[in-house]
Amino acid sequence: MSHTAFYISDGTAITAEVIGHATLSQYPIEIEHITSPFIETEAQALHLCDQINIRYKTTGNRPFVFFTFVEKAFKRLIKQTDSICFDVLSPFTKEITQVLNIEPTPKLHRTHSIHEESYDHRIGAMNYALANDDGQTTQHYDDADVILVGVSRSGKTPTSLYLALQYGIKAANYPFIEDDMDDLKLSNDLKQNKKKIFGLTIEPARLAAIRHERYANSKYASIRQCRMELREVERMYKKNKIPYINTTHFSVEEISAKVISEMGLERHKY
Amino acid sequence: MSHTAFYISDGTAITAEVIGHATLSQYPIEIEHITSPFIETEAQALHLCDQINIRYKTTGNRPFVFFTFVEKAFKRLIKQTDSICFDVLSPFTKEITQVLNIEPTPKLHRTHSIHEESYDHRIGAMNYALANDDGQTTQHYDDADVILVGVSRSGKTPTSLYLALQYGIKAANYPFIEDDMDDLKLSNDLKQNKKKIFGLTIEPARLAAIRHERYANSKYASIRQCRMELREVERMYKKNKIPYINTTHFSVEEISAKVISEMGLERHKY
Numbered sequence: 421m422s423h424t425a426f427y428i429s430d431g432t433a434i435t436a437e438v439i440g441h442a443t444l445s446q447y448p449i450e451i452e453h454i455t456s457p458f459i460e461t462e463a464q465a466l467h468l469c470d471q472i473n474i475r476y477k478t479t480g481n482r483p484f485v486f487f488t489f490v491e492k493a494f495k496r497l498i499k500q501t502d503s504i505c506f507d508v509l510s511p512f513t514k515e516i517t518q519v520l521n522i523e524p525t526p527k528l529h530r531t532h533s534i535h536e537e538s539y540d541h542r543i544g545a546m547n548y549a550l551a552n553d554d555g556q557t558t559q560h561y562d563d564a565d566v567i568l569v570g571v572s573r574s575g576k577t578p579t580s581l582y583l584a585l586q587y588g589i590k591a592a593n594y595p596f597i598e599d600d601m602d603d604l605k606l607s608n609d610l611k612q613n614k615k616k617i618f619g620l621t622i623e624p625a626r627l628a629a630i631r632h633e634r635y636a637n638s639k640y641a642s643i644r645q646c647r648m649e650l651r652e653v654e655r656m657y658k659k660n661k662i663p664y665i666n667t668t669h670f671s672v673e674e675i676s677a678k679v680i681s682e683m684g685l686e687r688h689k690y
Numbered sequence: 691m692s693h694t695a696f697y698i699s700d701g702t703a704i705t706a707e708v709i710g711h712a713t714l715s716q717y718p719i720e721i722e723h724i725t726s727p728f729i730e731t732e733a734q735a736l737h738l739c740d741q742i743n744i745r746y747k748t749t750g751n752r753p754f755v756f757f758t759f760v761e762k763a764f765k766r767l768i769k770q771t772d773s774i775c776f777d778v779l780s781p782f783t784k785e786i787t788q789v790l791n792i793e794p795t796p797k798l799h800r801t802h803s804i805h806e807e808s809y810d811h812r813i814g815a816m817n818y819a820l821a822n823d824d825g826q827t828t829q830h831y832d833d834a835d836v837i838l839v840g841v842s843r844s845g846k847t848p849t850s851l852y853l854a855l856q857y858g859i860k861a862a863n864y865p866f867i868e869d870d871m872d873d874l875k876l877s878n879d880l881k882q883n884k885k886k887i888f889g890l891t892i893e894p895a896r897l898a899a900i901r902h903e904r905y906a907n908s909k910y911a912s913i914r915q916c917r918m919e920l921r922e923v924e925r926m927y928k929k930n931k932i933p934y935i936n937t938t939h940f941s942v943e944e945i946s947a948k949v950i951s952e953m954g955l956e957r958h959k960y
Binding site: 431432438439448455457458484486513525527534539543577585669671674676680 | 701702703704705708709710712713714716717718719725726727728752754756758774776778779781782783785786789790792794795796797802803804809812813816820847848851852855939940941942943944946947948950951957
């Protein structure tokens with residue numbers, strides 16, 4: 421008894437994937453996931469219908485199909501397959517269309533495309549994050565939306581890049597290193613943009629494990645060193661009233677959502 | 691007449707945002723978007739209900755509300771507000787529950803969290819992408835899932851980082867620069883992993899515009915230089931049978947979806 425999920429679209433299929441995956445992850449079943457983006461011709465649509473029907477025959481289970489399509493003819497084709505089939509935006513458009521008294525106009529490449537106004541923001545923000553990663557320059561903090569600070573390997577770089585690529589938010593990041601620890605304080609460049617600073621911290625054991633993967637058995641990765649650095653950094657956050665979170669149990673998505681929410685950052689993309 | 695959309699969750703609210711935004715973008719109306727992630731207490735839920743009701747009073751329009759919640763009491767509270775309200779996964783779970791004859795078990799932080807198996811893959815892939823960005827090292831291509839090649843500013847770096855952060859795919863990238871152009875060929879490190887190579891190209895006018903933003907009026911940004919580099923690179927792709935796409939009209943999401951699909955890459959995250 422094996423299950424299959426298809427995510428299908430004339431675009432990237434990202435919307436279908438997000439909805440389908442979030443829905444199916446609530447059931448304790450094994451699923452093979454198949455994404456079919458950029459279905460743009462009838463031949464492609466028909467080929468896909470064959471694949472779906474073959475899956476039903478070979479597994480005995482009707483595949484789950486989550487799709488978004490602009491082209492109505494393709495919707496009809498997919499709906500005729502031996503599948504449990506969801507046109508993922510239709511449950512919402514019905515009521516909204518009624519309330520607004522406006523018909524929806526599905527447009528190709530409306531979401532997740534280069535035609536979004538936000539697009540150049542995101543590429544600009546990514547270039548900013550790379551150029552201002554890991555304290556390599558500290559002169560451009562006036563341009564930052566947020567400056568993430570923390571010890572080495574506390575999650576600053578992935579969070580900065582995620583904020584840039586997903587939301588067009590310009591995030592610089594600055595590491596506090598061993599040499600700073602005797603007298604930990606904010607540099608002048610940081611002080612001048614203090615309202616933009618957001619601190620990350622992490623549990624010492626988790627930090628030591630992450631550092632061990634990079635430099636096994638080093639002083640850098642020792643639990644004693646990790647404890648010391650984190651203690652000093654957290655003390656400094658408190659002293660300077662810098663908002664901070666402990667990232668130990670959070671993903672990049674969760675850390676980013678918390679940074680945006682706590683700092684009241686403006687997003688350039690939804 | 692102004693409209694408001696709320697995206698609400700006890701997690702990141704990413705699922706609610708993706709669905710809500712994709713749905714609402716089909717209507718020609720101005721919308722203010724408000725995301726409220728990590729609603730975890732009754733007090734927070736009640737405060738949010740007030741905000742929604744106040745919006746209705748101040749704008750005269752019932753706000754659109756897209757939510758995912760594990761806690762049923764919070765669902766009930768949100769549903770009682772003066773809003774057009776969608777429990778975004780429920781249209782799909784009803785039918786699936788019937789078909790599978792298994793009740794869904796919504797779990798907190800199931801999607802977009804550090805508890806996904808894929809999480810370490812994604813951070814590892816991001817570190818790989820940063821270390822193997824822009825041809826700075828070419829010795830680790832054996833570990834790559836894909837190697838993106840192309841001229842400077844054709845979209846290699848954002849695509850590499852997006853593949854890593856979203857899907858846990860290890861993407862190196864290698865630039866072909868002016869000095870290579872007299873006799874453009876694949877280096878030995880590239881040749882040894884030829885099956886992993888995917889080429890990017892772009893229209894000369896768009897490339898020149900992007901390069902101008904960085905180095906205005908340089909030879910590097912001249913349309914003549916851009917045309918020459920792209921002509922040489924495309925000729926080389928064809929000669930070596932390297933699959934490639936023109937990125938001019940595509941977003942990072944679209945380029946990534948095409949690379950995954952054309953190269954048959956395995957994703958570590960859905």
